[in-house]
Amino acid sequence: MSPELARLGHVALETPDLEGSLDFFVDAVGFEEVEREGDTAYLRAVDEFDHHSIALSEAEEAGVGHVGWQTRKPEYLGEFETVLEDQGIEVTWVDAGKEAGQGEAFRFTTPTGHEFEFYYEMEKPDPPAERRSKLKNKTYDRTTTNAIAPRRIDHVQLWDPDANDFRAWLTEALNFRVQERYNRTDGSRWGTFLSANGNKIEAAVIEDEEAAMGPALHHIAYxxxxxxxxxxxxxxxxxxxxxxxxxxxxxxxxxKFLYVRDPVSGHRIEFNAGGYVVFDPDWDTIEWEEGDLEDRQWIGQIESKARVEY
Amino acid sequence: MSPELARLGHVALETPDLEGSLDFFVDAVGFEEVEREGDTAYLRAVDEFDHHSIALSEAEEAGVGHVGWQTRKPEYLGEFETVLEDQGIEVTWVDAGKEAGQGEAFRFTTPTGHEFEFYYEMEKPDPPAERRSKLKNKTYDRTTTNAIAPRRIDHVQLWDPDANDFRAWLTEALNFRVQERYNRTDGSRWGTFLSANGNKIEAAVIEDEEAAMGPALHHIAYxxxxxxxxxxxxxxxxxxxxxxxxxxxxxxxxxKFLYVRDPVSGHRIEFNAGGYVVFDPDWDTIEWEEGDLEDRQWIGQIESKARVEY
Amino acid sequence: MSPELARLGHVALETPDLEGSLDFFVDAVGFEEVEREGDTAYLRAVDEFDHHSIALSEAEEAGVGHVGWQTRKPEYLGEFETVLEDQGIEVTWVDAGKEAGQGEAFRFTTPTGHEFEFYYEMEKPDPPAERRSKLKNKTYDRTTTNAIAPRRIDHVQLWDPDANDFRAWLTEALNFRVQERYNRTDGSRWGTFLSANGNKIEAAVIEDEEAAMGPALHHIAYxxxxxxxxxxxxxxxxxxxxxxxxxxxxxxxxxKFLYVRDPVSGHRIEFNAGGYVVFDPDWDTIEWEEGDLEDRQWIGQIESKARVEY
Amino acid sequence: MSPELARLGHVALETPDLEGSLDFFVDAVGFEEVEREGDTAYLRAVDEFDHHSIALSEAEEAGVGHVGWQTRKPEYLGEFETVLEDQGIEVTWVDAGKEAGQGEAFRFTTPTGHEFEFYYEMEKPDPPAERRSKLKNKTYDRTTTNAIAPRRIDHVQLWDPDANDFRAWLTEALNFRVQERYNRTDGSRWGTFLSANGNKIEAAVIEDEEAAMGPALHHIAYxxxxxxxxxxxxxxxxxxxxxxxxxxxxxxxxxKFLYVRDPVSGHRIEFNAGGYVVFDPDWDTIEWEEGDLEDRQWIGQIESKARVEY
Known part of the structure; x- marks a missing residue:
């Protein structure tokens, strides 16, 4: 029996100006700052119980630290280490608490160059009393603050010049399920929409046509x-x-989407509404073929191809 | 040609504890305090340009000062005075600025005992710079504050033991149009839903079955x-x-409604969604007969009969 | 005292293929067909009481018949005739019933070439019993049919190579109020957003940069x-x-908008959400200056400049 | 390693008048009838891919046939059989296809008397061509039919005079997770809100104070x-x-809820909006204590205690 992931948990981001980026993430978008430790601010959305879904650190330049995934059981951490070692991938263990609020974890580089972190334990700190919702099944009182206040992390979009290798590895080595995919008539694939937990898309892997770019994070959706x-x-x-x-x-x-980028770091947030969840363990991948969408069954578009590398 | 009213503009309310009531109106509900003058706080909703739609004054006990109506043209003020005098109703002129932001006005008592104020001019002050929306057709930036922030005053509900006299007088003397009404089988009428400007319901006049009560304000809807x-x-x-x-x-x-009362004064706000506007000058009153609604075509109900007298 | 208009009431449209266009207006969009008379279908939205807000006629080619405005009082029809005659504009009277459901009316060409119709009376026919809502203040039961079903006509957008003459004439001769306008730095004006009844924008007048085009209808918003x-x-x-x-x-x-065109005739419908109404008779025109919106305070855009001439 | 359930899949209901009940489920509520086999109609919601989420059969009187749960893997069927046999619970196997669209399954009675069915395979039939959405990740075109059209099954509420035994058995024998619960000060528990898959509440178990009633279904939420x-x-x-x-x-x-009952059978549907999903495998049960909600942190209420027994 293979180890399983539970979900996308958080993303570590780097910015050249922490305070400037917090103007965006906290003041404009409405994330809550849970803890500050050195040059790192730990942020979560108002409807999240976990310690953080974004760890934002000051660095020389904008970059992506890692994408963090929670395992389905604590013992799967060690089992995943074996899976990765069998593939010749070296993992680096990180002590509990090194990333604030988080238990023991390890980090590694995927074969096409993405930085991932696996962990199981994550604290669920109470908000400060004056921000705590009176309802026990909510974290923050969101009635007196920022009117957007996105609710919870949903997915990441990852661009890769070797997207096909990357998505094949995600399904084969890590047991990601493919919820939807878009195939071109020449046999290549533009996009693969994968789920770690089988319930919803958590990673969209897009083929980056600018092969000169390295693997990159296009956006985090909330x-x-x-x-x-x-x-x-x-x-x-x-x-x-x-x-x-x-x-x-x-x-x-x-x-349904609205995209916006932190003016300081270029990191992009997608506000995302709609979509669907899948609780069927026997889901059939939705297969889009080139041409299916030619008649504009989508609407609107993102106006920039910017993305941030690791 | 008879003078015409333009709209319901504001309501003057009295509370035994101004600061306590502002906890409700400003902190909980999200009204903006535009000006404080002595024991009176002038409040408006975030999407209102007028100086105020509520004038809240400290007094011995909770009460209703007056319901304020704007005339359609400045010269209608004098014409309405004549109409009222012809009926033996005495008006009391109020100097411009006595009620902050407001031009010359007069007040009077309706035949069944409601306190009304007529005026034409009302200032439209800019919000403080840090609260001003960047969009010229909005007043306040409502993206960083209270998440409810009702948008604009909609209607008042007035209870009267002599409701039928009151609504007849509104239509005959003041040219209110009846948008909808609910007739009982015994020929009496439970409710009359009137419009000063002909576009939407601005005053709901309800028969108060407790004849011992005087004319009263049941709620202000936003x-x-x-x-x-x-x-x-x-x-x-x-x-x-x-x-x-x-x-x-x-x-x-x-x-669609949610009712809530200021715990200090008992004044009730209705949050109101839906409804409809009428731009047809030739509207036919909607006539509900007792029994039309017996099969529960409405849903939910208000759980208290509290209202506040003048 | 000058005569006043009450509102935008309906638009007469021409299509080269009536049945084809009804596939769009009725089947796809969800208008109700109230009456068919010869080659004209009379359509209304599900929340309209008036006989029609679109009169759709088969003709050689797509075109705009007229834009219909209801006067505020019946006697204003004659008064407007005098106003127009004083300007040397000839009106053509149309008998009651010639346009189904409508009382006596007249049509005329505005100085810059738009076709207008003025009328006061419009029937409010009941829907067929099986489509009648059980609620007396609704027209159609909209719970078993088309899920869009736009509710009521809101405004027209009119393009004109002589837009400045046109909007000046609307305000001076017809007493339209300017609710908002967008001025260029060179003193010209790109757009004027006018109201016949003073409550909301009912006609957006846009300068057509292709001077070779005649006056045209860009869209009808619902x-x-x-x-x-x-x-x-x-x-x-x-x-x-x-x-x-x-x-x-x-x-x-x-x-907030979504635009779509009838594939057969090219007539464009805007689905419109949001916006605001103004009941203040003393409204100050919102003055946008070139540059105010340069930083993209709007979002999205229409992807076609198509419009249909009279 | 214990077997796991994937989700609540469907409910089998009995009605004394199939056609009468279909007036409610199909015409009024907007379920799609996928298949009719003898006296059973198989229904699904417009956004469901599974063959059915309600199997509605004509019977002597209204009743509940069974609540159907899908296992997380096909082999868990047999493993659950062993678990149940170890407890002295006899299962009855049902051939594939006996319940239309469904693979091999078994049924059994829980210790407190609820009828359950476990299965893994369920067909995902395409809708008829004229009802098929053009989007591959949707089942039905929901733009031309019923305006409610609930999207997917969410949870069941089960009443039981031995609720505490029932919920204990669900967690111990079947590995249900408790997402929230409400404890009384006397140590008893009013309600337990359980999840088969750990992602959302799928079964609310409520203590039935009328001990004379047998175990019953209060409602199915969509x-x-x-x-x-x-x-x-x-x-x-x-x-x-x-x-x-x-x-x-x-x-x-x-x-957020609206409840409504089929007038023929008394079966109750909850239309449900809001709520939340949990992808955290390490969720801490939300513990409500009597008094937590005394200050009316909920709003509105169901006006009938009716429920239907098996």
């Missing part, structure tokens, strides 16, 4: 309840003087 | 965009420890 | 309740194989 | 996207002359 929240997010960005990067809806994943 | 905002308003009240007074939808007016 | 309805409308268009023409939000008017 | 859909559902019920059973929001689960 859930908002409705399409009106996308427009409210656009309002909030306007009020903060931050340009947005496109509104619309993908046919693949059925996600 | 618009929110959607039904989800009603639930968000309920969340906000919970987080502030304020009980709510019922959620649901009226068949008459099609308004 | 209200839907929320931004999610815009995405639902996009879904519906997809399911009917009809491409859409852009989704987003205007800063001016605050309207 | 997801709708927003609170406005709850009001739309209420409209739809009105238009079909079907009374509703309460609107509001639970604090526990955070679900």
């Amino acid at each position: 859930k908002v309840p409705s399409a009106d929240d996308l427009f409210d997010a656009h309002d909030a960005m306007n009020e903060h003087g931050i340009p947005t990067d496109g509104i619309g809806q993908h046919s693949i994943s059925r996600g | 618009k929110v965009p959607s039904a989800d905002d009603l639930f968000d308003a309920h969340d906000a009240m919970n987080e502030h420890g304020i009980p709510t007074d019922g959620i649901g939808q009226h068949s008459i007016s099609r308004g | 209200k839907v309740p929320s931004a999610d309805d815009l995405f639902d409308a996009h879904d519906a268009m997809n399911e009917h194989g009809i491409p859409t023409d852009g989704i987003g939000q205007h800063s001016i008017s605050r309207g | 997801k709708v996207p927003s609170a406005d859909d709850l009001f739309d559902a209420h409209d739809a019920m009105n238009e079909h002359g079907i009374p509703t059973d309460g609107i509001g929001q639970h604090s526990i689960s955070r679900g």
